[in-house]
Ligand code: ATP
């Protein structure tokens with residue numbers, strides 16, 4: 103376990119609504135693996151957030167917490183360097199959520215494009231719970247509790263990061279008497295408790311899914327909840343079936359038709375994951391000219407994805423044999439996270455003049 107407190111902190115996390123997929127890999131995991139040597143990293147499994155859409159599936163959420171922990175370890179997150187922990191076991195986050203919810207006007211919470219997209223794309227209709235609207239504030243608490251310098255995330259999280267920055271500015275102005283004209287970078291120097299932190303995007307801001315466009319005609323993001331993901335735990339056979347069935351260019355009916363590259367997941371995936379840049383460039387031209395078939399391009403993609411995913415899957419199989427170890431990682435990580443979280447809560451209560459005893 104990392105005890106180096108002089109390192110800057112990183113905080114990010116995942117909702118246990120399934121297993122991790124290629125979107126997580128390019129959107130955030132690659133960054134986390136790089137950062138874990140330089141930063142004191144905290145990776146949160148957001149099980150309370152999973153209840154915003156799955157309150158009726160507690161057993162699945164529990165199982166998914168373990169799945170995400172397995173995915174982390176298999177992907178190379180090292181518990182000697184990084185702290186992996188469970189959101190609901192950190193009471194300070196819940197307490198700060200309540201205080202933070204007083205700092206942001208209700209219409210501001212509703213003006214969040216990611217919330218609107220999720221309601222539409224996940225088909226939540228009008229009957230989503232009140233707690234669903236609260237989750238961006240709860241996420242601000244997840245983040246600020248750890249007072250990180252950086253938060254590695256995919257593009258869909260940027261509106262939440264912006265809200266987190268607003269919460270931090272308001273708290274610092276209201277309770278730490280930081281001048282509202284202060285530059286974001288200077289808030290801590292001016293006596294603020296919470297940093298005005300930055301989101302750090304991965305090399306791809308948003309990986310599309312394999313299932314084609316959503317209700318608004320645009321390609322949907324790859325998402326655990328949308329049944330359009332290739333998981334880091336998929337075996338070669340599953341990867342093959344998924345790639346063979348994936349959405350490509352609907353106007354191309356046979357291999358001799360001229361194909362489109364834009365908005366075509368086949369080529370987005372090759373560009374993102376295929377290291378053979380020369381092959382990709384040549385094959386793209388042939389695809390547009392109608393001289394290469396989808397099947398050949400898909401077979402190449404299957405090879406590329408199996409090469410990336412298979413070592414991760416093999417490590418995962420090992421960890422699946424040792425769930426006691428996984429449990430110990432979560433327990434120790436959660437204990438360490440509580441130390442940091444309780445310290446922040448004390449400081450926050452002091453700033454808010456709400457420490458009585
Ligand atoms: P859900 O469907 O339940 O919302 P998800 O697949 O969107 O799940 P999250 O747990 O919400 O996954 O996201 C965890 C992190 O991974 C976030 O930082 C998010 O931005 C990033 N991420 C998720 N999907 C993608 C994607 N397709 N491309 C890039 N980043 C992604």
Ligand code: MG
Pocket residue numbers: 325
């Ligand atoms: Mg999501």
